[in-house]
Amino acid sequence: MNGLNNPYFAQELSVHTEDRYDRALKRCVDRLHEQMATIGLRNPKIGTDGNKWIYCDGPDWVMGFQSGQYWLAYQLTGDAAFRNAAQARRPEYRKILENHRFRDHDLGFQFSLHSVADWLMTGDKEARDMGLSAAFALISRFRPEGGYIQAWSPFGANDPERAKFTNGRMIADTIQNLALLHWAHKETGIADYRDIAQIHAQTSADHLVRADDTTFHTYLFDPATGEPMRGETHQGYADNSCWARGQAWLMHGFTQCYAYTGDKHMLDMARRVCSKAEALLGTDSVPVWDFSLASHETPHLDSSAAAVMAAGLYLLSDQDIPNEESDHWRAFGNRLLDGLLETCDLTTTEGAQGLLAHGAAHVPAGRCDAMLPYGDYYFIEALMRSQGHTQFFW
Template identity: 50%
Template sequence: MSNYRSLQNDVVSHIRRNFDAIGNGNPKIGGVDFKWKMCEPGYWVAGFYVGELWLAYQITGDERFKNQARQRNPFFQHLLHVPELLNHDLGFLFSLTQVADYKLTGNREARELALRAAEALRGQYQQMGEFIQAWPLTKINTENRNELAAGRMLIDSFENLALLFWAHQETGIQSFYDVAYAHARTAVKHLIREDGTTFHTFKFDPATQEPMYGQTLQGYADNSCWSRGQSWAVHGLTQIYAYTKDKAFLDAAKKVTDFALANLTAENICPWDYKLPKGSEVIWDSSATAITCAGVAALSQIEGYEQYRTKAQAMLDGLQEHCDLTGNADAEGLLDHGAYFVTRGDKRAMLPYGDYYYFEAIRRLNGETNFFW
């Protein structure tokens, strides 16, 4: 069994070394200079660096990681007071921050904040269509955002449901579970194609909530397969199965995983889109690779699916060899080669979700099973 203790130690040391450089900000995206730009209020990726801090605290017990994580609490407290910031990404934002704090320290204030976030996420549920709408309609309708948002479900939502399942376990309130379960079934039905590929989003009629069509907003084309979207399904469905024990979700997780694993590059890295025209430029996405790797590692921890561990190891080895930045003293993040939004020209970046899942994948392949989702 491969052991990644040395790599884990390198990650922890790298995070500790960058305390001063990152300060109290929440990393959003990093350029070719390997320096972070920080999140604006409410931005969906703000929880991932905090998740890294909690993972490091879980390993070391070093109070500095806990203190760094909690210094960011005002960001998350403010978010819950601003209606236009309440959307389907509340799971990303609060599972890795407040649920993590509560699970590791028993902090009751963190528990209450996470439950408030779960209530807000439950409030996005659309009863007729049985899905959680991605974004609210707001008066600040820049770039026709409301026209995009109305009746919209995103594949990212597979990951956000853990907050609702956790809230059900914590409170016994059945509606948390029922909303998460119903949305998960709807998402599997409409976002996953027969061949195991996925849509990025699915559109419902804004008035009747009747299902309409799938789209792929950040991939190559609507009928292609954006690898980061696929990765949210790989990891998210494995989590959903862990909560529900419904084999339909495990079967769906295996289906999307098997397609992804069959379409990696020779370096065991995810291309930014799995269904590109022949001769297209090969652009890696380390973030999709890290998320997929963590999901495959999680799948390998389920009885009867241990064979997936070998592929998770191959992906982690690929990331370590080709994308790892822990040996670069000037880099503020963990991974290079994140493909943020290729069709807009953002082909290479540091991405905080790539960093978090890289760390989680390392932990899973070192045998850890206790996470914040």
């Protein structure tokens, strides 16, 4: 009998795969602990050529991912050092709540992985209050005339070009922030949180996903009337291309929306964008930063897109879907994790401060081939989901 068709061989292969992922997860936790004193209260923003961190200068959309990693490590180990490191960052999150200039569509990335995580893990009531304040600030960005949560904010009257660019714009990333609203609805029973999350998700399905199941990074509406105008990019190669991390946000995000609501349309959207990503990936195991053929002129990998995709695929495989389909999505997630471990894993690289190499933050702006805190967070989440963990902060 051919070994690949031998059920005993398949079972052994599965066990070895699980062992490999479990070892990788332990290395991630060890790296977090090892670098805790070096990082201190700072929040990593992007890596250098030498795999050292450059840190956020004040509140930043990426700041929640360090806290999120610490809370996951605390969940895995019970080591109070991780809990203390996450809670010690609370003053930085208060700054966001106290100054409207720091608040935008990324409040979920920030507060789900810091304050909501704290509440869920420790029962700290101040953390709960901060999470609810962030959720209220997020729904305050809802634009009912277009049915979306406004993405970025203008800088003020002295920058009309920024206002012209930002007003009336939604982006793919925001779907990952809707979990904060679903959590707030569960905590308070206030329907606005749930309803706005569902309306934004539907608008994402209607306008960010093209007929061929590729995706726009951003979509522009008339700021006054809400009339749909056009899809554009910001971090992708071109307006008509498919930015890999944008596709990944929607893969994970539509699946989260289904998990919260049971809306079959969200499940259908998740299946569609996941299937398209699989087709676009071809024989690769780590995506390039943009799936457009033209983007191969600068074929930078994006390990962060692969990590987000893998976490979303494991989440999708855990939904109430046929076993054969579940196995398919899990196998796709395994393929992406294997690609990360073979191509991007830094957990065995001495002196590296992060977990993954080859992240593409913003290629058109020259920020690529670097460690990224969100890639690291989703790498841990994907590894945990691969091991059967289902309790997260989203």
